[in-house]
Amino acid sequence: MRALFCAICCFPLFLFRVHAQNSPDCRTAIPVCADMPILSATDGSGDIDDFDPMVITQTGCLEKGSVASANIENNTSWYVFRAGTDGQIGFDLEALPVTPGGIVTSELDFALYGPFDQTLGQNFCTTISSGSLEPIRCNYEVNDTGFTGIGVNPISGQVGAPFVRASQNTYDEWLDVQAGEIYYLFINNFNTNFNGDSEPFSLTFTGSSVDADQNTALDCTLRDQFLGFDIIACEGDPDIVLSALNSPAGPNISNITWEVDVEDDGTYDQVLATGAGATEITVTSPNSGRYRVTIETTFATVITDDILITFFGVPQLDEVRVIDDLVNSDQTDPYNIEIVALGNGDFEYAINGGEFQDEPQFFDVPPGINTVIINDKNGCGTTEPIEFLVVGYPKFFTPNGDGIHDNWNVLGVETLTNPSVFIFDRFGKLLKQLDVNSLGWDGTFNGRQLPSSDYWFRLDYDRDVEGVFVARSVRRHFSLVR
Numbered sequence: 001m002r003a004l005f006c007a008i009c010c011f012p013l014f015l016f017r018v019h020a021q022n023s024p025d026c027r028t029a030i031p032v033c034a035d036m037p038i039l040s041a042t043d044g045s046g047d048i049d050d051f052d053p054m055v056i057t058q059t060g061c062l063e064k065g066s067v068a069s070a071n072i073e074n075n076t077s078w079y080v081f082r083a084g085t086d087g088q089i090g091f092d093l094e095a096l097p098v099t100p101g102g103i104v105t106s107e108l109d110f111a112l113y114g115p116f117d118q119t120l121g122q123n124f125c126t127t128i129s130s131g132s133l134e135p136i137r138c139n140y141e142v143n144d145t146g147f148t149g150i151g152v153n154p155i156s157g158q159v160g161a162p163f164v165r166a167s168q169n170t171y172d173e174w175l176d177v178q179a180g181e182i183y184y185l186f187i188n189n190f191n192t193n194f195n196g197d198s199e200p201f202s203l204t205f206t207g208s209s210v211d212a213d214q215n216t217a218l219d220c221t222l223r224d225q226f227l228g229f230d231i232i233a234c235e236g237d238p239d240i241v242l243s244a245l246n247s248p249a250g251p252n253i254s255n256i257t258w259e260v261d262v263e264d265d266g267t268y269d270q271v272l273a274t275g276a277g278a279t280e281i282t283v284t285s286p287n288s289g290r291y292r293v294t295i296e297t298t299f300a301t302v303i304t305d306d307i308l309i310t311f312f313g314v315p316q317l318d319e320v321r322v323i324d325d326l327v328n329s330d331q332t333d334p335y336n337i338e339i340v341a342l343g344n345g346d347f348e349y350a351i352n353g354g355e356f357q358d359e360p361q362f363f364d365v366p367p368g369i370n371t372v373i374i375n376d377k378n379g380c381g382t383t384e385p386i387e388f389l390v391v392g393y394p395k396f397f398t399p400n401g402d403g404i405h406d407n408w409n410v411l412g413v414e415t416l417t418n419p420s421v422f423i424f425d426r427f428g429k430l431l432k433q434l435d436v437n438s439l440g441w442d443g444t445f446n447g448r449q450l451p452s453s454d455y456w457f458r459l460d461y462d463r464d465v466e467g468v469f470v471a472r473s474v475r476r477h478f479s480l481v482r
Contacts, residue, residue, distance in 0.1 A: 022077050022198075023246075026050045026125035027231045029078035029184055030246050033220040034089075034205035042075040042106065042189035043198030047238035049073065050129045050186075059131065060111045060138035061163050062188060075106075075189035079203070080228070082118075083177035084219040087209030090151025090160070090174050093187065095143060096200040104146050106199035109188045111135035112150070115181035123232045126379045128184060137172040138163050140190065150175055151206050174207060180219075223248065227293065227307040233285065234380035235313045240283040242307065244293050252298045253279070261290040264308060268292060286311040313343040314381035315374040320388035326367070326459070326474060327391050327416065334364035335390050345376040353385075367392025368411035389415060393457070396479040399443035407440030408478065410459055417462040417469060424456045431455070443480050452482045 023030045024046030032038050051072040057064040064072050083089065095106045113128050113135050127133050139148055141163075145155040148170040152159050160171035177183075189199060209217035226246040233240065244256050256278045259268040272281055272291075283291065292306040322328060323336040339349050339360040348356040350373045351365065371385040391412035397405045413419045414436045421434040423441055431450070432441045443450055456477045462469040 023228075023243075024073075024076045024078065026078045026128060026184060026186070027233065028228050028240065028242070029080040029125075031222040031225055031228065032079050032081050032203070032218070033223050034081075034210050034214050034218040035220060036214075038079070038203040039200065040077060040203070041198035041200040042077050042108075042187065046073065046076060047241070050076075050078075050125065051131070052129070056129070056131045059128075060135035061140050061165070062109060062111055062138065073188060075199070077187040077201075079185040079187070080124075080222070081183055081185070081205075082219040082222045083115075083179050083181045083183075083209075084216045085209055085213075086178050087176070087212070087217065088174050088207040089177050089205065089209055089217065090149060090207040091185075092147055092149045092151070092154055092202075092204045092206055094202045094204070095146045096202060098197045098199055106201065107190045108143060108148055108201060109140035109190055110138070110148060111186045111188070112137040112175070112183055113186070114183035115177070116183070118180070118182055123378055124182070124184060124229065126232065128186075130379060135186075137175060139170055139172050140188075141166075141168055141170045143170050144168075145170065147171075149206075177209070225305055227291070227305045230308040231310070232378050233309065233311050234376075234378065235286045235311050237285055237311070239285075240309060241280055242283065242291060242293070243280050244295055245279050247293075247295055247303050247305065249295050249297045249301075249303050253295055254298050255296040257294045259292045259294075260287075261292070262288075264290045283309055286313070310344075312345040312376060312378050312380045315345055315347055315376050315383055316342040317372065317374060317383060317386050318342045320372060322390060323361075325391045326393060326410065326476075327461070327463070327472070335367060335392055336361065336363045337365050337388075337390065338362075339372055339374065341374050343376075345380055346378055348375050348377055349373070350375070365390050367394065391415065393476065393478060396481050397443070398481050399449075400482065407442055408480075409434060409438065409440035410457070413459070416459075417464070419459065419461040422458045422460075424458070425450075426454055426456065428456075443482075449482075450480060452480055454479050 022040050022043055025048050051059055053064055053071040059072060062072050093108055093110060095104045095108050097104050113133060116122055116124050137150055145153060147153050147155055150160055150172045151174055153171050158169055158171055160173045161169055163172055227242055253276055255276055257274045258272040258281045260270050260272055261268045288310045290306055290308045295303040318340040321338040321340055323338055325335045341347050348358055349360050350356045351362055352370055356375060367390050369387055369389055371387055373383055373385050375382040389412045393410050397408040399406045410421050423432040424430055431445045454477050459474040461472055463472045
């Protein structure tokens with residue numbers, strides 16, 4: 001459980017909560033509040049591509065550049081906030097000069113995603129980066145006033161409106177929020193000065209809710225979770241850097257201790273780092289666990305937070321377990337299977353190009369060759385279509401020479417031991433015997449086409465029962481349709 005502990009007293013936030021570190025990745029987005037302006041800078045594009053440039057070329061109004069090396073992300077910052085009350089929220093995003101009194105060189109754009117419901121257990125950043133969720137507010141117009149945001153431009157007085165390209169309106173319309181809703185703010189510095197200097201900005205929340213009470217308009221308790229929300233990542237992803245500098249202690253730190261609970265069972269197994277200079281730790285794949293930081297401040301207070309980081313692997317197929325088919329069950333209609341996957345992940349399954357489902361069991365599976373696809377819902381990979389076989393027989397065939405269902409046979413018979421198939425009419429007359437090399441029955445007897453009717457077959461084969469081959473026979477019927 002995340003908590004903010006004050007060993008002696010809780011000191012006022014305004015003493016230290018002025019500057020915020022930059023987080024260029026969604027998964028480490030910095031929780032913020034509306035009680036004061038946030039000062040930060042754009043100085044990098046992050047360790048991970050939140051918008052894979054090979055897959056995602058646009059998110060809302062923000063687009064990938066035309067050159068092959070271009071990306072949607074250019075010197076980015078990510079923040080997350082939670083509505084504290086129902087009402088109206090906006091913000092002013094002001095580009096600042098690198099040196100006081102200098103010229104503003106940055107060109108700030110933004111996209112806002114949400115609302116998210118924390119109780120649903122969503123992997124917010126995966127949803128955003130997949131491209132399946134469009135931002136609810138977005139703007140990349142030229143900031144002639146140095147301001148962009150939601151609400152009203154404080155310099156020009158221009159009222160925010162839905163984004164229209166080339167409108168020259170740098171503000172979007174006010175946001176109506178409900179208490180508890182979570183939003184992610186993506187700030188992008190498109191026109192960086194390219195000289196290596198980080199370019200500062202100020203983020204100030206506005207709106208009628210903030211005017212009424214800036215301390216409750218956004219839920220400031222979220223800021224106590226300064227390590228951010230729990231992170232789901234994929235094995236092989238870039239390192240995750242956790243920072244203690246976003247805590248309410250700010251720079252007023254006398255000592256920092258980092259620990260990890262590998263099994264997330266409530267017992268911290270190892271101290272990873274300690275000391276006043278241990279402001280960051282790096283978590284590498286596939287080291288899942290709950291990471292905790294304890295900060296001792298110069299005010300003799302103690303602040304702590306924890307975060308669960310889980311690395312998921314690429315899905316792999318272990319086996320397709322045939323629960324019911326022609327040879328292993330007396331119930332042959334329908335045929336039923338269960339897909340067994342390898343790897344630690346949140347998987348969904350599809351067969352034969354159908355819709356994905358969460359459950360690995362499939363019912364009424366057609367006999368013969370089928371395909372399965374396994375997808376990790378955390379975005380950690382999808383298998384190629386993998387073939388599997390269900391031993392069974394078609395319920396009917398149509399030998400009319402059109403190349404479709406012209407022959408009848410037991411599908412998958414070649415996988416059985418010493419199989420033979422005998423076909424009879426309804427009076428018990430033997431019409432055809434098939435083996436593993438047979439193409440099937442074409443619906444004739446002695447060169448004469450037989451009429452539409454029900455026909456019977458018997459499948460004889462040897463079945464391995466605990467190392468002993470036992471003769472087995474299966475009898476069923478099917479239809480010839482002309």
